Amino acid sequence: MINDKGIYIKNIYYMLSYAFQVLKQTNYESVAAEEFNKIEDLFAAILAKGIAKQLKQGLYREYVVNHDTLSVMKGKVDLQETIRLQIKRKQMISCEYDELSENNLFNQILKTTMHYLIMSKGVDQEHKIALTKLFLFFDGVDLLSPSSILWNRLHYHKNSKNYEMLLNICYLVMDGMLQTTEAGEYKMSSFSDEHMAKLFEKFILEYYRCERKDLSDARAAKIKWNLDSDSSKSMISFLPEMQSDIFLRKDEKVLIIDAKYYGKTMQYRNDKKTLHSSNLYQIFTYVKNQDKENTGNVSGMLVYAKTQENYIPTEGYQVKIGGNQIGAITLDLNKDFEDIKKQLDDIAIHFLG
Incomplete structure (x- = not known):
């Protein structure tokens, strides 16, 4: 269904x-x-x-703190409460003690x-x-x-x-x-779309970890800014972190993937359909900062989950910008799962071999 x-x-x-x-x-x-x-x-x-x-x-059981009034001492005595009980002529002791219990947050x-x-x-x-x-x-x-x-x-x-x-x-x-x-x-x-987006991202990463054992690195990596040596240290502290969704490496080649799950894959400006500009700027920034030596061995890919839109990059778009390959494609989650796996495999083969 x-x-x-x-x-x-x-x-x-x-x-x-x-x-x-x-x-x-x-x-x-x-x-x-x-x-x-x-x-x-x-x-x-x-x-x-x-x-x-x-x-x-x-x-699962863990120690929880219990407060109880007992006839014999157990754990630590709550002196103030015990004195109050004695004033009321109740021969009881107020105790605080730890006990293994199944009644925990888990x-x-x-x-x-x-x-x-x-x-x-x-x-x-x-x-x-x-x-x-x-x-x-x-x-x-x-x-x-x-x-x-x-x-x-x-x-x-x-x-x-x-x-x-x-x-x-x-x-x-x-x-x-x-x-x-x-x-x-x-x-x-x-x-919710928010939780579906997190699952979509985690699925893609774990798929490559599990199915592509030839990769020397598959993780959600932080990308370091390619800073000049004379950069102001005070300014560096204000730079935002660049956290990639999926970072794949095979030999000298690197593929950085950003997984996107939106209600609408395309944006519309002046009746023109384009990729979300912020997505493209983000993946390009990741790629160029990772490829410090301008080798062209670092590529970037935007992977969108297919929505109900009629016009989306199902076959994949790819351009070369500044010597690096940048692409976008959608995964149709309404297809047989073997087709989804093949599409993910094809992405890795194309960029990493």
């Missing part, structure tokens, strides 16, 4: 599988074989499989996401039943208000690494789809 942005939902799954390699494991094979009518149904299916696997391994986000997916009209009944069964195992875990989730507080280490993909899916649901209604309630909406 196709979502409201003209993209095969199955292709979104394939993109996720490159962005998060764990989805290529055997327990997700049944998800890859399914057909989905709504993207939230896809996310529900992935979470149902992933959370079921996590429950078998055990939910599991709270999982439970909250399941809650909203279960209520969503876009989730198939089969996946709602699967999530409802898993929901029972989170009885001691609190639900969160979606707007209160501090995503930047999520840091993964050895014991919580398994949660990274699951919580990224939760983020796509909770931050990318869940919208507040006028009545202050929540409902599922379209998958």
Whole structure:
């Protein structure tokens, strides 16, 4: 099925599988074989499989601070509160102690996401039943208000690494789809362009990392400004960072890719259709600053996700500017995924060999 942005939902799954390699494991094979009518149904299916696997391994636990009134001392004594209890002739001790608990941010986000997916009209009944069964195992875990989730507080280490993909899916649901209604309630909406753009960018990078083992370098690299030796140090500090989306290197050749996901690929000025000027200026700046010796071995490519526009560079445009190749092309995410892979392979072959 196709979502409201003209993209095969199955292709979104394939993109996720490159962005998060764990989805290529055997327990997700049944998800890859399914057909989905709504993207939230896809996310529900992935979470149902992933959370079921996590429950078998055990939910992540971390130390949380508890405050309690006990008959025997545990942890540290809250002296002020204990004295207050004694004045009231209560023979109890107010204590503060650490305890391993499943009621932590990681599991709270999982439970909250399941809650909203279960209520969503876009989730198939089969996946709602699967999530409802898993929901029972989170009885001691609190639900969160979606707007209160501090995503930047999520840091993964050895014991919580398994949660990274699951919580990224939760983020796509909770931050990318869940919208507040006028009545202050929540409902599922379209998958946001902002989150789709991040997924599109990460997919392309991870595709080249996975499929092109001949590349000596594949990363999101910072490009250094090609500054003259007499440049003012005070001015240098004000220069913006040049952060590329995808930086590929093979031998002496470099290809810098900027991945773009817009509602409209082309801009219109005086009835003329052109590429977004800011995109072209940006990729050209990256290329010329990377190619300090003017070798011509550095190329730049703008890769757009195909939109509903009729006129777009599907075959690819390429020009040589100042000795460097600069190109633009669109990936049609509404095609068979093998066609998308071939197009990405052709880009790398053309510029890097």
